[in-house]
Amino acid sequence: MRAVDRPDAAELLRQGLPNAEVARRLGMSPRTVRAVRTHLGLDRVTGRGAVTRTLEEAYRVRTVPLGDGHLGWAGARGGNGAPFVRFGGRRTSAYRVAFRAHFGREPEGVVMPVCDVKGCVAGPCMDDESARRRTRAQLAALMGLGHRQPTCSQGHLYAETAEYRANGKRECGACRVQHRQELKAVAA
Ligand SMILES: [Zn+2]
């Protein structure tokens, strides 16, 4: 099998995808893909991962364009269906890698996609905890929940402590932490 006979496979192999992934995507036998790789003179892929130098690259080579900037995932998934990147012997959430690559900072808390495209792993479509809090605050304003009271009943400034539930309702983060510590003290 010559590379020129299967330019589609040759292209994916050049992008760094492992043989098994190329075979799966194009419906080819792994044996044929192996032959194309040999013909191209590309390095053998060790283990099951592609030859990649950075975590971000390991993420990038397993994404599939879905149009309008959204990206699908052709890589591994955990038992809960969440996409992950295998790199340097470790597993990292593909959502986290996408978030860091796009926003240039460490995400805060759990990262999740917020666009309407099912299974999307594109960086701009990710939100972390702080982004979701902002979104909920905007939702609260939209719903006319008001939230004019500047402090909670304990006098904590909402401007500093506010946390928003998924429905836009506000609660005091300082009180929540305090309450949790009290419960711990009782349990101890
Ligand atoms: Zn998306």
Ligand SMILES: [Zn+2]
């Ligand atoms: Zn409070």
